[in-house]
Amino acid sequence: MSYITIALAKGRLADLSMDLLEHCGIDCSEARSSSRKLIFDDDNTGVRLILVKPVDVPTYVDHGAADIGIAGSDTIMEYGGSLYEMLDLGFGRCRMVVAGPDDKNGGIIKANMRVATKYPNIAADYFRRRGQTVDIIKLNGSVELGPLVGLSDVIVDLVETGSTLKENGLHVIDEVCQVSARLIVNRASLKTKHQAIMNIVEAVKAFVQKGE
Ligand SMILES: Nc1ncnc2c1ncn2[C@@H]1O[C@H](COP(=O)(O)OP(=O)(O)OP(=O)(O)O)[C@@H](O)[C@H]1O
Ligand SMILES: O=P(O)(O)OC[C@H]1O[C@H](OP(=O)(O)OP(=O)(O)O)[C@H](O)[C@@H]1O
Numbered sequence: 001m002s003y004i005t006i007a008l009a010k011g012r013l014a015d016l017s018m019d020l021l022e023h024c025g026i027d028c029s030e031a032r033s034s035s036r037k038l039i040f041d042d043d044n045t046g047v048r049l050i051l052v053k054p055v056d057v058p059t060y061v062d063h064g065a066a067d068i069g070i071a072g073s074d075t076i077m078e079y080g081g082s083l084y085e086m087l088d089l090g091f092g093r094c095r096m097v098v099a100g101p102d103d104k105n106g107g108i109i110k111a112n113m114r115v116a117t118k119y120p121n122i123a124a125d126y127f128r129r130r131g132q133t134v135d136i137i138k139l140n141g142s143v144e145l146g147p148l149v150g151l152s153d154v155i156v157d158l159v160e161t162g163s164t165l166k167e168n169g170l171h172v173i174d175e176v177c178q179v180s181a182r183l184i185v186n187r188a189s190l191k192t193k194h195q196a197i198m199n200i201v202e203a204v205k206a207f208v209q210k211g212e
Contacts, residue, residue, distance in 0.1 A: 004047050004189075004196050007066035009054035009075075013181055016091045017070040021049075024203035046196070058083060058184065067189035067197060074158060074179045078119045084185040086201050089208055092181035096122065098173045099165055100154035101147050110153070116146030117156040126156065126176050144168040 008017045008031070018028035027042040031049050034040070040049045052060055057071035058079035069083075072092055076085060096119070116137045117123045127134045137152055144164055146152035156176060159165060165172065183204055190197055 001041075001043065001046060003041060004068065004193060004200065005050060005066045006047060006200075007050050007052050007057045007060040007069040007071075009057050009071055010051050011054050013054065013070065013072065013092050014051070017181070020070075020089065020091075020204060020207060021047075023207045024200065026200075047200070061184050061186050064186050064188055067186050067193060068200060069184045070181055071184060072179055073177075073182050074119060074122070076182055076184060077177070078121050080121065082187055084187060084190055085182050086185050087183040087205055087208060089181040089183060089204070090211065092179070094158045094160040094179045096156065096176040096179055097159050098126070098154055098156055098176060099144075099159070099170045100173055101170060102173075113154060114146075114152040115154055115156055116143050116152035118143060119156055122176065123156040144170055 006021070008014060018032055022028050026045050026047045028049065031040040031051060038051050042049070050060065050066060054071060055075050057069040058076050058081060060066040061069040062079070062081040062083055070089065074096055076083065112133055112135060114135045114137055115123050115127070116139050118139055118141065120136045120138045123134075123136055137146065139146065143155045143157045145168075146155050147170065148168060154173065155170070158179060159172065183201065185197060185201070
């Protein structure tokens with residue numbers, strides 16, 4: 001059987017992504033309940049789900065190992081590549097910000113600042129557009145530690161409730177962009193499996209629009 005493969009992010013987007021697909025008739029029950037398995041076939045719909053690290057969803061889709069992916073716009077933007085971004089799914093909403101120990105007025109922005117971030121491409125692009133030379137330090141988590149231990153002057157990271165910043169004495173200096181989950185499609189798959197992919201895209205779109 002030739003499946004349509006959908007890459008889903010493990011972690012905080014997983015449940016909402018599976019809710020969405022289940023509303024579109026795709027069985028996610030095994031993917032929800034299984035602990036270590038990574039690949040799940042629904043023979044009724046011809047959909048294969050694969051579970052990957054959130055940051056890797058664009059990689060699987062860009063290389064054609066998945067036809068469709070659901071990922072945060074932060075990871076899609078950071079990856080770059082030539083993916084089709086088909087839908088804003090409206091969940092996983094947060095903001096990408098520059099934050100530091102001083103607020104807007106005090107935090108601005110000395111020459112040759114050190115910027116800690118999980119998003120080196122987005123951060124570099126933001127400061128390049130401001131005409132500012134910075135030193136980017138790539139981290140993989142707990143980014144808020146950077147300014148607290150003298151690793152960096154500021155961070156570029158996600159803020160949702162603001163409690164991580166607050167509990168670490170950091171303030172938003174500027175917003176880089178809004179973030180939400182997106183449905184992405186491999187360029188070649190959209191040509192070679194057009195109808196099957198558009199059936200899924202249209203079903204997801206109808207469900208998302210109903211919730212708006
Ligand atoms: N408060 C938040 N913090 C981080 N990401 C959020 C938040 N709210 C929504 N998101 C979205 O959820 C996506 C996945 O986040 P998640 O924390 O599951 O993965 P991750 O940060 O890559 O973690 P890990 O490295 O532990 O796998 C992010 O890329 C972002 O689009
Ligand atoms: O504004 P808040 O609601 O506090 O959410 C923001 C925090 O959540 C994310 O971290 P995550 O939980 O993914 O952990 P990480 O440090 O390992 O990236 C993000 O990187 C912030 O640290």
